[in-house]
Amino acid sequence: MTRLSLTMIVLSGLLAWPRAATAAEAEDAASFVLQSEQDAPLQATRANLRHYGQPWILVGIRSQSLSLFDEWGRQQQHYVVSTARRGAGEQVNSYQTPRGWHHVCDKLGAGAEENTIIFRRRVTPWKYTAELHQQYPDKDWILTRILWLCGDEPGKNQGGDVDSHDRAIYIHGAGEHVAWGSPTSLGCVRMKNPDIIQLFEQTPNGIDVLIDENS
Structure with missing residues (x-):
């Protein structure tokens, strides 16, 4: 997942709030996600092929x-x-x-x-x-x-x-x-x-x- 797509997910979530998110809130959320990705890159996953969704x-x-x-x-x-x-x-x-x-x-x-x-x-x-x-x-x-x-x-x-x-x-x-x-x-x-x-x-x-x- 690219940084842009991750940012868009956050922004779409903000738009779903009961009130519209302010520009400052959207910018803060996007910055938080991008910084989090830099600190800890998204982890690769390996799903259970026998019972999907189970450990x-x-x-x-x-x-x-x-x-x-x-x-x-x-x-x-x-x-x-x-x-x-x-x-x-x-x-x-x-x-x-x-x-x-x-x-x-x-x-x-x-x-x-x-x-x-x-x-x-x-x-x-x-x-x-x-x-x-x-x-x-x-x-x-x-x-x-x-x-x-x-x-x-x-x-x-x-x-x-x-x-x-x-x-x-x-x-x-x-x-x-x-x-x-x-x-x-x-x-x-x-x-x-x-x-x-x-x-x-x-x-x-x-x-x-x-x-x-x-x-």
């Missing part, structure tokens, strides 16, 4: 990132994550991150302290530590919060031996040993613990999630 999450496998968009398609948060070491795929026991449209079908761990260990989807009294990881270096620690994903594309990530829910594919917190920005997980989307807490608080149950191999 959504994009997980980029290539970029090892997760972005949260609001209902207008404006990016609200951007995080570095870690997806599957074995790449993208949907088959059960593949230990790969599934692609395509999902939604968050359950949220677990509300109120748990950072680094709390979640085992078999139950919040435990135990905490992750670097020392504990050294004792069990191959353990896939699930910490702090879980956003459990359900696939929405039958035959691709829903049903049969490609069902993301049955595969227990989560967005979840992970320990400090993770090489963030690199694929290291057994299929899930790993996040830093402060990040998963923030995402958990900002996203409703049912929010759409697109896992894109090329993003």
